[in-house]
Amino acid sequence: MKPCEVNAQTHLDAYTHIALFDKKHRFNVGDVVRIITNPVTYLLEDMKGKPILGGFYEQELQKVKYPDVYLVERVLRRKNDKVYVKWWGLNENSWIDKNNIV
Known part of the structure; x- marks a missing residue:
């Protein structure tokens, strides 16, 4: 039956002839799926300007x-x-002023 032949009396009959099909799923249950994202990473450098190896995610950095x-490990002299x-x-x-230590 063509779509132009459907009217008020034949619409129920036309509905039963529609080819309903199940869409096949892309993945099955138990398949290992890897979702690739591109999160923002930061490349850092130390105080001398040398790059620090690796990249850091935003969650790993702290404001x-x-x-x-800066933290002092110990006073040497x-x-x-x-x-x-x-x-x-x-x-x-390094040498610093005595008054700068808290």
Whole structure:
């Protein structure tokens, strides 16, 4: 039956002749599916400008309240109003004012 032949009396008959088919699913139950996304990654560099190996996701980074505050691992020497400190996570030691240590 052609679509133009359908009227008020034959619409129920035409509905039964529609070829209904089940769409085949792309994946079956138990298939391993890998969903690829492109999340934003950040490439960082250290204080000397050398790139840090690898990329970091936004969730791995943390905004700091005081970006100029660094952790001191220990004080190595004292001389007048200066102290020689070993920084936490940095390779180089340096002299700083005694008043700058909290």
